[in-house]
Amino acid sequence: MRPSWRMRTACGRRAGDTLFDSRLALGNFPSTFEIKRVGSNSVEAFEKLKLLSRATLAFIFKEGVIVAADSRASMGGYISSQSVKKIIEINPYMLGTMAGGAADCQFWHRNLGIKCRLHELANKRRISVTGASKLLSNILYSYRGMGLSVGTMIAGWDEKGPGLYYVDSEGGRLKGTRFSVGSGSPYAYGVLDNGYRFDMTVEEAAELARRAIYHATFRDGASGGVASVYYVGPDGWKKMSGDDVGELHYKYYPVVPTPIEQEMVDAPAA
């Protein structure tokens, strides 16, 4: 029976494997590797925790790209923050979403921003979304197996119009029109797929994104906080809204006074 790809990754990439042994022997890598090997159990446990807290989505429509995310960060069962910025502004016309490890995402998005600016200066024109996502994807691919945890979407508007790419720390890069990433993503996908039309107005699209994030936060314990929605158009990105999902719940499903069917009254005095 052929081994599945998941098994192969598990065999070939975890700390403490013979692959890592031979790399250490070459002496090419910094000593932080040894810390990873010593605490390999805790690294695995931590990796499981890290990935469990996101609901982010992005989609292309007629007017541009909508990018939306929640704002909860959790560590296992503990909510560490309800106000994390998961949509990172790479430059005035490109956004990146954050899912996976917060530090990894923030650092590499900032690094990508620097590289995009250098490209502008060197070539006297803005970098395309294709180019920016390929830069990030190649960097992440070179760190494969070393424990980076990044699941991001790069959304922007360039000369060819709106662009959306999904890039992750496995080295994968996908061009698409609709993506959702994170633990809450299956719930968001359902609402998003059902309500999506290419020709929506900006307000309709923002409302669809808000609704999808709200539904993801409703069902997924690791997502919550504030649903932020951004719009990327030909003039760059603009933040559309940031609503607390608790308040969105009562807006979408207001409490209706239930009609009283039977009211208990005192028995008439004998």
Added chain:
Amino acid sequence: MECVFGLVGDGFALVAADSSAVNSILVHKSNEDKIMILDSHKLLGASGEAGDRVQFTEYIQKNVHLYEFRNGIPLSTAAAANFTRGELAQALRKSPYSVNILLAGYDKDIGPSLYYIDYIATLHKVDKGAFGYGSFFSLSMMDRHYHSGMSLKEAVDLVDKCIVEIRTRLVVSPPNFVIKIVDKDGAREYAWRETIKDAEVPTA
């Protein structure tokens, strides 16, 4: 769950692949093209881990183009297949690529050929080959119905039979497939077999 399979017919070679991009239980995309057009007369159908697949096949494509630029003539299919296998073998004991490849090509003097290249750098010249869970169903279908020198219609029928079998019997079968062909007129997309059509995004 990724399925890639191919066969050689009379003056052409066909490669078919599924087109889902999957991450654990989520299908991110159902129209991902996994058959790369290597050059004017070569196709590279690849299946494997996400990053490896794209990075390795693009690396091979760029090197094949480089050879053509430097030397003025394109690589033969056999040479391209051996180069690909060599790169996989070199990387195998360092940081292996988890990609399975079916390389199909047409040479003027030899005609169509198909090469089976494994993730551990096995290389075989074959008439028909398959990778992935779909291979359990498509290999026996091809063994039963294949004969050398099949016409295009017969070959496409056989590919369709395999796709139907995969859809019927594989537990999480991919909804869409892409079929590409290479013959004396070059390498090009032949058809899509779709059951799930994504919402149409009109291109500018």
